[in-house]
Amino acid sequence: MWPRPYHNILSATDYIALEADTLNKEISLAIDAALDKKALDLVLLDLQGISSFTDYFLICHGTSIRQTQAISDSIDLRLRAIKSHGRIEGYQPGDWICMDYGDFVVHVFTHDKREYFDLERLWGDAPRVAVEGAAEPVARRRRKTSAKSD
Numbered sequence: 430m431w432p433r434p435y436h437n438i439l440s441a442t443d444y445i446a447l448e449a450d451t452l453n454k455e456i457s458l459a460i461d462a463a464l465d466k467k468a469l470d471l472v473l474l475d476l477q478g479i480s481s482f483t484d485y486f487l488i489c490h491g492t493s494i495r496q497t498q499a500i501s502d503s504i505d506l507r508l509r510a511i512k513s514h515g516r517i518e519g520y521q522p523g524d525w526i527c528m529d530y531g532d533f534v535v536h537v538f539t540h541d542k543r544e545y546f547d548l549e550r551l552w553g554d555a556p557r558v559a560v561e562g563a564a565e566p567v568a569r570r571r572r573k574t575s576a577k578s579d
Contacts (some may be wrong), residue, residue, distance in 0.1 A: 455513050456485060456533050460560055462503040463489050466496065468537070474548075474555040485533035486552065490543045494523035497537045501526045504535055 456473070463471060468489035477484045491497040501520060508515065508530065515530040524542045528535040536548060 453485075453532055455508055455511065455530060456487065458507045458511070459487055459504045459530075459533070459535055462507040463487070463500050463535075463537075466500040466503045467491075468500050469540075470543075471560055472549060473558040473560050474552055475558050476552065476555050479552070479555055483529075483532065483534050485558075486548065486555070487533060487535045488538070488543070488548055489536075490538040490540050492540065494539060497523050497526055497539055500537045501528060501535075504528060504537075 460471065460473070468491060471487070471489040474486040474488065475484070476486060489500065491500055498520060501517065505515070505517065505528065513530060515528050515535075518527045518529075519525050524539045525546070526535075526537040528537070538546070
């Protein structure tokens, strides 16, 4: 017989609770750095068992390109202090900054780009990890189609 398909019992829940000690120290530093720069709607997705290229996505957004760059700078400075160098893409345009640190990838968006790409929906099978100090994610607004009245 073929083995049973992988079933993640946590995917039916919105959030899973992890003790602070179980999160990678680098991820905790990145979360603190993003929150220090007032990152909005911070979400941590657990991709272990789902993705072959990383274990976590840290997703947040800022209100302007300057703020997204400040969030990115803050994360990069904190992680360089412990000799963790990541690859950073999209810094100059600033509307989607992707920071790859191997075990986790940080996505810093402007609000419009975050809604457009909607990584949370794309990786909808990934359980969300509750992040202390971050507000619960705000429900995304769906675009309304205008109905013509005669």
